[in-house]
Amino acid sequence: MSGAADTDTDTGTVVGLRGVTKEYAGGVTALRGVDLTVREGELLAIVGPSGSGKSTLLHIVGTLDRPTAGTVHIAGHDVAALTDRRLSALRAQHVGFVFQAFHLVPGVSARDNVAEGLLYSGLPRSVRRRKAAEALDRVGLADRLHHKPDQLSGGQKQRVAIARAVVGEPALLLADEPTGALDSASGAAVMELLRDLNREGATIAVITHDTEIAGSLPREVRIRDGEVVADIRNPPVRRPMTTGAEL
Amino acid sequence: MSRSAARSRLKAARLGPRDVLHVGSSGLRSRPMRVVLSALGIAIGIATMIAVVGISASSQAQLLRELDKLGTNLLVASPGDSMFAGEEVHLPEGSVGMVGRIKGVQEVGATADLDATVRRTEKIDEDDTGGIGVKATTAGLLRVLRGEVTRGSWLNAATGRYPSVVLGHVSADRLGITKPGQQVWIGDRYFTVAGILAPLPLAPEIERSALVGWEGAKRLLGFAGHPTSIYERSDDAAVQDVRKVMAATVDPQNPQNVKVTDPSSALRAKAATEGAFSSLLLGLGGIALLVGGVGVANTMIISVLERRYEIGLRRSLGATRGQIRIQFVTESLMLSGLGGLAGVTLGAAATGAYAHTGGLPWVVPLWAVAGGFCATLVIGTVAGLYPAVRASRLSPTLALHAA
Ligand SMILES: Nc1ncnc2c1ncn2[C@@H]1O[C@H](COP(=O)(O)OP(=O)(O)OP(=O)(O)O)[C@@H](O)[C@H]1O
């Protein structure tokens, strides 16, 4: 590890952002020279006030958008050099997304919603369905395989969405305010699930408004006006399981 | 779950045909009513076109079938237009027998136009003929024409001598004769109706005639014995040869005075025009189809607008632009294909109903079905292309915005 640029292509580096700037048409500069490195197995919060550029950062890390300036490496690939097809393959293989609004397909069972997460992976249908059932089991919804989204609670929907995001075992899981639409108990359960997944090896970045949630995660990246203002390693919080419900 | 950030080869996976159908139909399954309404335009267009083509094909098939039954080996010799205006041309008296001896001729019959008129009773004015002519006929005429007697019987050697008459179905109608045994006034006496003929598509002039036996006409109506029309039927293979020698056989001195015609040719021409379907109706069907295509395009554009989040989600799950395009083109194809299928079914059913009520054979040409279906696929592709391209160009970040 001789320099910042080299670490981006290291096998252990999942996200490497160097001087990333994003200007929207209309003159808004959402990100100004952001440097960020995320290593395999990390669980970090991206926290900041509304309009600070969190979602923009997530778009760029998730390769859904390209920066106006700077370089982005995801799972060792230089995003700027990739065509749409290869970028899509990168998302299919290496990135999972969890959205505040869940974005489940209405009228389709939990299992089929999760299997949709593997649709563009090239796996045969039977394998996709088997893995979907396993992923639902993993998020604690083994008994809700055939439920439609409107038969599930908000927290359960978000867990289905998380199952869809992790079913392809991505190198990176990105969650934009995953608890934003949930009550505090369901939100805490979702956060607990993300911690569990991280303990099993998943690399996870969570966007949040909530400083309390941010403070409970091992790493906290604070942004304001498109700039990283603090990158804090929190001491591991050892909390008994019972306190989870109090959040 | 083991994870590695090791650089892997990036290659977008292909969607199998089943997966393409799955994503392509996902939008349709969630909005069945809209599917029905937007496929309706295409269905109406295709149904119109199939019905127009099918009905004319059915009518044509009916005519050809009839033609087949009637045969195309009938020739008629009649006096041509005389070179001298006003001069009446007759065929020689013995010519019927001569025609019968031509090689290949199987049946011969003849009729002769008479001056007499036929009326229901003597009280009706002589000029009020109702367009019915009186003809003398040889006994062989019915066989040559493959005609049938619907009621009563044909003239035979006995009835042919006496005042009895056989009516074509049109003349029976006009005279108000419904059954044999009734009487009509011909010349200066009552004739008893012996029989009424079935329609004769090859000889409409006989349908409008009252037929009196050859000998009876000579005895009772002053007929001189010169035939006006000689009908002959030959082997199919001999028709051309017979035609060549017919005029000279009928009137060796003045063959130019003899006109030889093929009555089935008129029917053949009619069959050909029946086959040429109404281009006006076909054009209307085409316009309906076009409007249907615009409807599908419109539905697809709305569908893309409504499903921005789904498109963003799919892009975030790893769908390429091409895969998004394929999804929406497939959806459009399914939409118009469904309309096409319904249209073909409707058009075939309409043809079937028409054929059934008209007693025609039910013919829906395969080329029309295939053509109609191909048209819907072309329309589906064209209508879906622009919305699909728009969908594929939408920013993938849309999914992250709150719904
Ligand atoms: N598509 C866009 N076009 C123009 N400006 C945009 C666009 N998306 C975001 N912005 C602007 O960029 C800035 C950062 O937006 P972003 O969505 O990243 O903020 P955020 O930190 O996620 O806010 P919140 O917490 O409210 O979700 C804002 O000023 C926003 O108005």
Ligand SMILES: [Mg+2]
């Ligand atoms: Mg945001």
